[in-house]
Amino acid sequence: MPTSPSTTEANQKDSKLVCVFCASRDSPDQAYNEAANSLGRELAKAGYGLVYGGGSCGLMGRVARSVHENNGDVLGITPHALTSIEGATGIGRTLLVDSMHDRKSMMNDYAMAFIALPGGFGTLEELLEITTWSMLSIHSKPVIVLNTNGYYNALRDLTKNAVKAGFIHGDNSEIIVYCDTPQEAVAAITKYSTPKNRYDLNWTSPQPM
Amino acid sequence: MPTSPSTTEANQKDSKLVCVFCASRDSPDQAYNEAANSLGRELAKAGYGLVYGGGSCGLMGRVARSVHENNGDVLGITPHALTSIEGATGIGRTLLVDSMHDRKSMMNDYAMAFIALPGGFGTLEELLEITTWSMLSIHSKPVIVLNTNGYYNALRDLTKNAVKAGFIHGDNSEIIVYCDTPQEAVAAITKYSTPKNRYDLNWTSPQPM
Ligand SMILES: [Mg+2]
Numbered sequence: 001m002p003t004s005p006s007t008t009e010a011n012q013k014d015s016k017l018v019c020v021f022c023a024s025r026d027s028p029d030q031a032y033n034e035a036a037n038s039l040g041r042e043l044a045k046a047g048y049g050l051v052y053g054g055g056s057c058g059l060m061g062r063v064a065r066s067v068h069e070n071n072g073d074v075l076g077i078t079p080h081a082l083t084s085i086e087g088a089t090g091i092g093r094t095l096l097v098d099s100m101h102d103r104k105s106m107m108n109d110y111a112m113a114f115i116a117l118p119g120g121f122g123t124l125e126e127l128l129e130i131t132t133w134s135m136l137s138i139h140s141k142p143v144i145v146l147n148t149n150g151y152y153n154a155l156r157d158l159t160k161n162a163v164k165a166g167f168i169h170g171d172n173s174e175i176i177v178y179c180d181t182p183q184e185a186v187a188a189i190t191k192y193s194t195p196k197n198r199y200d201l202n203w204t205s206p207q208p209m
Numbered sequence: 210m211p212t213s214p215s216t217t218e219a220n221q222k223d224s225k226l227v228c229v230f231c232a233s234r235d236s237p238d239q240a241y242n243e244a245a246n247s248l249g250r251e252l253a254k255a256g257y258g259l260v261y262g263g264g265s266c267g268l269m270g271r272v273a274r275s276v277h278e279n280n281g282d283v284l285g286i287t288p289h290a291l292t293s294i295e296g297a298t299g300i301g302r303t304l305l306v307d308s309m310h311d312r313k314s315m316m317n318d319y320a321m322a323f324i325a326l327p328g329g330f331g332t333l334e335e336l337l338e339i340t341t342w343s344m345l346s347i348h349s350k351p352v353i354v355l356n357t358n359g360y361y362n363a364l365r366d367l368t369k370n371a372v373k374a375g376f377i378h379g380d381n382s383e384i385i386v387y388c389d390t391p392q393e394a395v396a397a398i399t400k401y402s403t404p405k406n407r408y409d410l411n412w413t414s415p416q417p418m
Pocket of ligand 1 (some may be wrong): 334
């Protein structure tokens, strides 16, 4: 049953929510599915809750169920239009919003850190958006990749090329931290240090995103 | 001088605007800089105008100047907060908006096609966002990568991995068309055929993005 927690109520409960981006499908390769199960367990064991795009399918559903089963708080934020394909079945609390933009903006508000597991175009876009927002000083939160099977090595290569080509400067290439295991990914949350030489911008608009 | 064209006025002029994503810095590798100059020229020669993130710096500035010098229409859409780093110097018409989201939403409204040149995290995010929006049936417009120096080969590899891992399905992996030269990229606009098996979603909200 979708609920609309007031901001105060939400802030009280959500002080340690981690936002996870990942596929809304399972993989034929069990390594990815197991990484999702394991990440959820490790997050809950370390006292973190989950804020995510909602739904019960695929890797997203696995992370959510695993956090929930290990007594972690779960908040799913889903646009109405996506409930037909991602499954609206609530795991923990579900918040229905109108747009993709509202979803992302709220996930950013609630999260204290971001972890990306393997996924498709949507997952990659979410990861890069939150990386760009860090580069632009919209947030200073940890951005962590769970690099199961070296899935994101190609992104690392692309980043190296971009530095060489002069398109990513200073320590911005270090915004994303790559971890091999769920344990390392969760430990990276507290170890993370935000790169120092990002743009220092003044977002006077109430809605920078 | 920033202008705010009325929607009617804009629609009349902007029927053939192509949205270009790329770096707001020049590269030490002239191949990238020349690809930007050349793309602008080829777009204008083929009768296209440009809608872009605004500014006069780097590859973005090159594309805009090149379209403008070849008598193409140029519309830049820039958030206030970014004018300090990307340069607000108008090439053609400039539209100042409040947020990154307004910028992207308007670029999508004005564009009939999207071309990504090499760039950093921001460029990659824009490319993947527009790819995801196509996957979700928010638009059906051409999404083209100008793959100078094989810059985006790593993204192609990541996409192949994602298909193999089961995270990108059907013909969604064909949403992005890779081209080696500016001429091919411009020709790809009319040759493009939208993949048939994307999600068929109902975006009843006025603001799906
Ligand atoms: Mg985005």
